[in-house]
Amino acid sequence: MTTSASELLLRRLNTSSPDFEAQYAQLFARMADENADIDARAGEILAAVRARGDAAVLEFTRRFDRLDAPDMAALEIAQSELRAALSSISSEQRQALEQAAERVRDYHQRQMQQVGRSWEYRDADGTLLGQKVTPLDRVGIYVPGGKAAYPSSVLMNAIPAHVAGVEDIVMVVPTPGGERNTLVLAAAAVAGVRRAFAIGGAQAVGALAYGTATVPKVDKIVGPGNAYVAAAKRRVFGVCGIDMIAGPSEILVIADGSTPPEWVAMDLFSQAEHDELAQSILLCPDAGYIEMVATEIRRLLPGMARRDIIAASLSGRGALIQVRNLDEACELADRIAPEHLEVSTADPRPIADRLRHAGAVFLGAYTSESLGDYCAGPNHVLPTSGTARFSSPLGVYDFIKRTSLIEVSxxxxxxxxxxxxxxxxxxxxxxxxxxxxxxxxxxxxx
Amino acid sequence: MTTSASELLLRRLNTSSPDFEAQYAQLFARMADENADIDARAGEILAAVRARGDAAVLEFTRRFDRLDAPDMAALEIAQSELRAALSSISSEQRQALEQAAERVRDYHQRQMQQVGRSWEYRDADGTLLGQKVTPLDRVGIYVPGGKAAYPSSVLMNAIPAHVAGVEDIVMVVPTPGGERNTLVLAAAAVAGVRRAFAIGGAQAVGALAYGTATVPKVDKIVGPGNAYVAAAKRRVFGVCGIDMIAGPSEILVIADGSTPPEWVAMDLFSQAEHDELAQSILLCPDAGYIEMVATEIRRLLPGMARRDIIAASLSGRGALIQVRNLDEACELADRIAPEHLEVSTADPRPIADRLRHAGAVFLGAYTSESLGDYCAGPNHVLPTSGTARFSSPLGVYDFIKRTSLIEVSxxxxxxxxxxxxxxxxxxxxxxxxxxxxxxxxxxxxx
The missing domain is CATH 1.10.287 (Helix Hairpins)
Structure with a gap:
């Protein structure tokens, strides 16, 4: 189902066109409801793990990851292996990981100063009222493996937990065919992961939610995964906490024509290259600039390693939308509530101030989304599919909980x-x- | 299945007993997984509401609430009716509602000062990093109706939303047989509810999640309900936000023997009277005091209006547990992670400081849970069934969301x-x- 780069289709919309609403509805038709088969299958896997623990996890790992381990101990990735991975990568890679981690840590420490403090006061009667903030005891971090193994996701999931004060961070990462990704393990060493297991899928979610003889039961599971992982997380919600159900990634770029068009083209690609369901959209009042971006897209695409995925994503879900003006662009952006929102304009701040619904806003021409994805500091785990209307980036607030205090005089x-x-x-x-x-x-x- | 008060069974446990772990496991056996039939039925109702909107909501309301309305407009409860309800109640009731609301508002305003502020900073390179906090646009508040209609729940759900800055608060409350609860409507007037509908069940959840011609689509649904409501909320999670899935209510009392035993007995009753699945537990190192509480329970029970429910709850799920000492009581309390935790001791603060997992802690003999339920200020919507390990009281943080800001220099x-x-x-x-x-x-x- 991949589209080859030569078959690229660049959808143009115009808010002034009479059929804009119909086109808009089609463009944002959400994925069909989660597949009932996948949901049922995830339920069976969870029930098996709950009933039979390690033995079930081993069986599913053998079947789905083609990894035949004699026991669960063989699937634990020792701290020494994490540290060895960190020592084995190039010093350039190690520095990049450590510098990114440092910036992410700094940002989340500032976040912690906002939301992490316990507080109390006494009223006129001497009654004490307050709220005590404590970190969760133990969290599980799901890191996707195989073709899309992202060390940056290890940093983005583990560091907020660590900054929040979680003592026990347990990582699970599937290793299809037994192949362990060195950068992922190195990132775990940098980010303060305490224990790691080479397991994935709904079985890993079950192991973390219920606990097994080997895998400790956690209080919350965070991190993205495939459809089985998402279904399993939804099902265990309540047994433990979960962060969010992640959908395909999205970027919306509002441009006024002041940014080099090849920068915007590459920013659209950097979302589209994730997968064929990713969504990249440009809003711009200037038809001439839209054409320049389209020209850059066509010029740059053949040189991209992941050109077929990019072409499929842009053709299937992308759009270049001409708006009447930047005001209308803001209204549309709020309606879309995108995961990533670039405001690539000469004077971005007034626009950012009026936007209400987005996971993260990237201001000005220098702020490519990719800088935020890796190392600016804020989290790259963001609400997708319009859920920015009611949910937030992953943060330290996901790893703390509050207890009300009352002492009536x-x-x-x-x-x-x-x-x-x-x-x-x-x-x-x-x-x-x-x-x-x-x-x-x-x-x-x- | 009600137990009559004369058949009261008071379960005694002792942590020193060799079979304590087995008894503990039995006492805290969580409810069976949510009924698959209820879940499937809730799914059908949601699908019907999504497909047919108002017409489906009217049908289900006719069927389940025996309320035959000509159209959805007839099920809207006008602002004038909310205000009329407030005018019609006794001045004593009105003052109590308004004073409770004022205290709840004050507490949540202090909470808002902690978590509601946007913040930003520049790093050494001049790059701006921050987080913008905005309230949700519109939330739905589910208020149970019929035999357990609680005006205090209206205050506890609507006021934090209002303090957080939510413009549009939509209340749904089932009115079986068409009977509208005056105190519930009066509470809605006090708490800033903007629109109200006399609908309930999974159909009300669907109407709020998807929107209908009459009921506006909301960004988040909060508030407790029956098993159908819980199943429907779990299913719409992602379409909109939800707060939590509430289980039966629980209280754990740690006592050192310094509180009048009839106060403790009545505090255990005040949880047990909610419903037969509610759980009331006492932890105390003093066997003699435990007997005094048991004696007060038997003495007071016959005079209670809800004695059969209390007896069923205490007999089915309650326990008086003798512990070795208060240290052990704290360990056990953290393991249970109760919704409500009374520390009814002479010097409660050191105990409260070491407790980690509880929805709300009530310190000292004067702090009955019921003061917190109604008017101390903190929220009475609290995590149940051990979920205090990873979740928090309902708060203003449930009605805001954050957007990361990045402007790279x-x-x-x-x-x-x-x-x-x-x-x-x-x-x-x-x-x-x-x-x-x-x-x-x-x-x-x-």
């Missing part, structure tokens, strides 16, 4: 008890009312 | 571009690498 019990009593009786909850009334000074013993 | 593009290029090549993502390299000063045009 004697005076507070008198004041609050009267309110609680009235409301509890109004709800027909007599014991609630009596529990409050008993603490009143002149309580009658019932 | 010219100097930053030089520095970051080299890191990104190395990592992108390492991942085999050439377009990502080229997008970074093009921004380098001496970029070769590819």
């Amino acid at each position: 004697h005076a507070g019990a008198q004041h609050l008890g009267r309110i609680a009593s009235v409301l509890a009786h109004g709800e027909g909850l007599q014991a609630h009312a009596l529990a409050a009334e008993m603490r009143l000074d002149r309580a009658r013993t019932p | 010219h100097a930053g593009a030089q520095h970051l571009g080299r890191i990104a290029s190395v990592l992108a090549h390492g991942e085999g993502l050439q377009a990502h690498a080229l997008a970074a390299e093009m921004r380098l000063d001496r970029a070769r045009t590819p």
